Amino acid sequence: MLTIKSAAMALALTTAMAAPAIAATMRWAPQRDIVSMDPYSYGDTFTLSVLNHVYEGLVRYDATLQIEPALAEKWEVVSPTVWRFHLRKGVKFHDGADFTADDVLASLKRVSDQTSPLRGNLPAYVSSEKIDDHTVDIHVTENYPLLLNDLTNIHIFDQGWLVTNKAEAPTDVAKGVEGYATSHANGTGPFKFISRKPDVETVFDVNPDWWDKRQHNIDRIVMTPITSPATRVAALISGEIDFTNQAPLQDIPRLQASSNVKVLSNNELRTIFLVMNQSPKAFESDVTDKNPLQDIKVRQALYHAIDADAIQKVVMSGLSRTTGSLVAPAIPGYVPDLDKRLSYDPDKAKALLAEAGYPNGFSFSFLCRNTEFVNEEQICQAVSAMWARVGLRPNLNVGPTTIQDAKFDTLQFDVGTLGWANEPMLDSYSILVQVVHSKTGNAGVFNWGAWKDTEIDGLIDEAGRTIDRTARLALQSKALQRANDLSMFIPVHQQPMAWAVGSNVKDVLQLSDNKARHWLTHMAD
Template sequence: MKSKHLFLMLSLLFVLSIALVACAGDGEPEETTDENDSAEEGSENEEAAGSGGDLVITVPSDVVSLSAQGQNDVPSSNVRENIYETLTTLNDEQEIEPGLATDWEQVDDVTWEFHLQEGVTFHDGAEFNAEAVKKSFDRLADEKIASPYVFLIEQVESIEVVDDYTVRFNLEYPYAPLLANLAHSGTGIMSPTIIDKDYEQLEDGGDVDEYINQNPSGTGPFELEDWSAGESVTLTPYEDYWGDNAKLDSVQFKVVSEQSSRVAELETGVTHVADQIGPNNMSRVDGLPDASVLQSPSVSVSYIGFNIEKEPFDDVRVRQALSMAVDKDQIINGVMNGVGIPAIGALAPPVFGYDDSIEGLPYDVEKAKELLAEAGYEDGFETTIWTNDNEQRVDTAVALQAQLGEIGVDVEIQELEWGAYLEGTANGEHDMFILGWSTVTADADYGLYPLFHSSQQGEPGNRTFLADDEVDELLDEGRRETDPAARKEIYTEVQEKLVDLAPMIYTHHQEYLLGVSDSVKDFSINAQGIYQIKDAYIEE
């Protein structure tokens, strides 16, 4: 069957040519209608609209945390986004829309008020109101929690309860990406009950999120049924959901680490959706009589990072040399089979702040050798590169090993389990590593600040451990500037500075590749890499 290509890139580029803050409007929700509102259970109307089924999605890695404020990784986010909800949301065009907040008002440059949905309850029965919002954000800002998402609200000085369904955000300074940041799953509102109980177990010597990981409770359309660590997570619809109910009977995120095994399960009908099938399996999936490839652009970047705190990567000449010794086209065409857009920096084309005039370091092996010699490594050196068990990342490591060998750099490849990989790179135990970053707010602040600001070293995102005063100053300035044109100029300067500092090799902006059974209807994946399953169902 022919691939289902989601040609979203042009629309994304059009919308994001203006600042996200300008897209927010007055925060008024759009009217929606539900075709099934008047349909009785089991009626012909409901059958026509479609509903039901137990959806199985095979994923390469297990979730790390079920706390909205836990580990910042896509496998965890894909589950959590169905459990928790945020005050604002981003639609397919990356425009800001209402979520748990019905509308909002900017009182002055540093004060925002949000009016909340009424009649909403958490999965554990607790009431959603202004007090619950305040408690969730206060926990996010708590230094004892040390959430990797705290940078999303660093500019928030305090949150006030105005009345039962109104909260006021008091900012330290004007902050343009606020509404976009509040759409990030890391700001998802958690039940005040689980927050209190997690604090209680923390005081008794437990770990942060220990209670919440076993008892997640949000306001989302799905709630946790079961989490068998290393095997699967199963969600079921929340019957008292405040919006239109989910159509599926359940959804299981099943861990199958090997790409070929995920495709095999799709072939045999064991699974309905196979994530990250890889470019090499596209024709295999498209050749199936009852499934096809779902291909979608992203706001993410794939990169090879250097640990700048370790020799010899503390020398910028070494980092530039290795960057110039890598043939990105070979990686895109050889490893990715041509699927992906060459990257010149961390920001993908649809992201606000992207500048296509920036020129990255060229591919120049001879110049790379000269730089190594200048740095005192004329004969090269030995190093290691870490990757998790993602097949394309492993293949990228193999390609890199061969290319760097041409300039005398002997690279040993070390493959780690996903959780250990995240922990090790957050702790700075690596030399080089292969990873990716999704700019889920579609704003340069999120695409650059956590990756390169010195305050974000480790788990929040800066796993290269870059610390540069000029970069920090520019990133701080970009957060405070509210004029879109001035912000773009700032982020252009940041990106040009990062070309010279070379903390990482930006290989490509990926495209998501999934195998989807023809029986699955209304399923998609957004530009942030998050499955859209609320309206999905299985047609028998």
Template sequence: MKRTILLAALVAAASQAPAKAQDLRIGLGSAITSLDPQFHVVGSNSALARNFFDGLVNQDDRQQIVAGIADTWHVVEPTVWEFHLRPGLRFHNGQPVEAEDVAASLRRVPEVKNSPSSFLPFVRPITAVEVVDASIVRIRTQEPYPLLPNALSRIAILPRTVEHADTAAFNDGSAMIGTGPLRFVRYAPGDRVEAEAAEPQPGAAPLPWKHVTFRFLTNDAARVAALLSGDLDMIEQVPSADIARLRHDARVGIASGASNRIMYLHLDHAREHSPFVRGKDGQEIANPLRDPRVREALSLSINREALVERVMDGEGTPAGQLVPQGYFGFVPGIAAPKADLAKAKQLLTASGLPNGFRMTLHVTNDRYPNDGRVGQALAQMFTRAGIQTQLEAQPGSVFFARASNLDYSLIMGGAAAETGEASSVLRPLLATWNPQLGDGSGNRGRYSNPRFDAALHAALTTVDDAKREALLQEATSIAIGENAVIPLFSLANSWATAGKVHYRPRSDGYTLAINATIGDTGGN
């Protein structure tokens, strides 16, 4: 009887104790191109890196700026910022984090070789980095740069000892030394990254996970199957077609949240004759996409609610501008347009095209959720409005190179507000193309409006938050008023978990071990 009482007491104690650290196995929907956190601006790399590295400041689950390596910062004068480092921070190798490490990390960014998409634009405004003492760093910019903290949230802080390390040194693990909640163990390219819980930084709660494995499973069906078979504890990028079914599976929990990524259409504004636009008789015609009435007709022919409900299986929100509600620079008065075929046809007639015209819509078929299916639906909607539309869906490896080469007339793309505010999409997509200034880097339609540029550039140098937001809203209103691009819908981010694992969604779609917890029951 004593043994029975003791056993019962132990069971009761165990049921009241917090869950013990255990292994966490995660299925990722995209592979990475490198472990070097300063090598390639692409979502899959940045998301994985955030598990191992911190920025001078970080972004929280809704992309608001919060403490990272620094716990406080302020503007000394319009072109000088001062950052004070959190006391007691150490890199995974035990080395204390000091201001010289911050300076070395920022110096390394322009030295990274062969980057497909460099982090340089985030640090280009910086003219000097001054180490005041071990815990204070001052950063000078050429002109007032109010978005410096947002930009610095994208730059991983590394120990000064790896300032000159090449990208290969990160991929083999020798330079994988950060301050994040996970410590690197092993990388098998194309297969997995293995990690273990790092010693918690001062003030941080310990992870409930002892070991974490990130597996690259780009096939949607394989990712879902691995979760249901018990090979994984969690997956990201849940296929929208499977979400309804999985919600009714008692073994699975779904965590879903609004995304920072907007799907949109880019149109050829620059050329008098566009390569994939023809008259109904197949003959070359003046580029109708340059006419704002035609662009409005295209927008009004789109049933955004149907795209979200029928094609995206409800996983998204119709959009009328390039950042979701709640983001800095969002314009409250601009809603997603309602489909109006009658008005679309009236606008085509007013533009001198009562019988419409022919065009080809180019989209990816492997980059965004349901991208090929969305393209099919759009082509049908345009055709019903009188614009006979052919669809050509391509792998991203082909599409993006040709789109950047301006080979197309009308394309569908996706843009994420990665700094948590509107300029991060307005500047690359709509600023007049200027490689020297870094403007219009993704402006594949070559839209150009001096009034838009003036409002945007004024916003980028205005320190006062209220004035800066008003300028961003002005720039948005100008561009959207002309249908410079045509917003479609914002995506939703989703994760599926098994057993007692729960996940707290993030608007940037990052899958972070610190957002995964152990609960008493399965589901979310």
């Protein structure tokens, strides 16, 4: 039976194949679509990685994940609260407008607005100042050490384009706030936005006037989301698509057996973990007078009931990395001692529930997505069954990312899934300030469950103003340790990264941040 979704996908593939051939077309089929053309509309790593082909930041990560100049040629620290950036001259936006300091100021104002979902990516930002047309000062909180990391994914808009199209105000996917930038784009990057049909097809063409040296041979990118794993695999094997950054784990042996498909796999930086709503009252539970999840014994019971090794072997095909840590080993701030899980012990889980006053368990909502993380729905199904074995009654609620994230953002859940790769910062301060910290100012933007610990907040705040790297990481590790001690979250694993490319792709760069960089991809001659 052909569903509306699969029919739309088939139409997009047929249209792409029937259209006049354009040399070196990259046919990209992710599992899901981006959430918006506006990079500030939601802190979604996949969306930001796709829009990196169109928009650029003042700095960027190179092929070894080291920071290098982009729209800023150089920078220096003027004082403990001021960084000066010297902008690249001669850069033009895709509509032909010149890139200047005004564009940087307008972009920083927009992304740091209190209504901006991405403001947490600039936790120490205070203000910006134009020195001349190609020099900008950025004012931050005193001695903040990670501004360059933050700026790697703060895309720069054309100020004139924003004003002309009444797009100065941020949009917000989670709250349903849209604008001109939701469906249009005008960046300085290696590819130009051409057209978009949400959930069907988005097209980008090469920018022949890009300021940087062209290191790819792609003329067009046609991105067609294919939600069905079986359809995605069949399209790869048949040669209808060239690339997917989400090869289904269960189909990797079949893809590897195909002579015209190559599989690239590794563990990525993203840790998948469970978050618990710790506000005074449960969202959906048969316990109505209080929230059981505020009790550490209950949180520990949920943790002890999960057999993470079984999830790794069965659900993740042995390809994930089971963890007790909120950050991957490659992320600064990781400490091996924090990578030890609470034991899988159903009897202990039952005993803890009884001690907490719930010998017969309780019901609660369990919010998950089916289009976000690798095998997320299957993980949630497995965890639900494990909790049921100790007397808990999770009500599993599964849906697409755009719908579920709005529920997270408005506390319409009790337990849910979250994944964090610490991008673009590539430092444990990222998850600490955006997720673990209480919701205060620019901090705690993804504190979805009203969790709060004053000691943790103090450690994070001190780390954010500590220049010495060793001292800063020690503070961050201490904050992570306390989060573990409180069972504030339940880590599961670092998820696997599996890409697959067809015979038309000669060379593609895969880094541990799991971001496709097609400005460095070579198609076959």
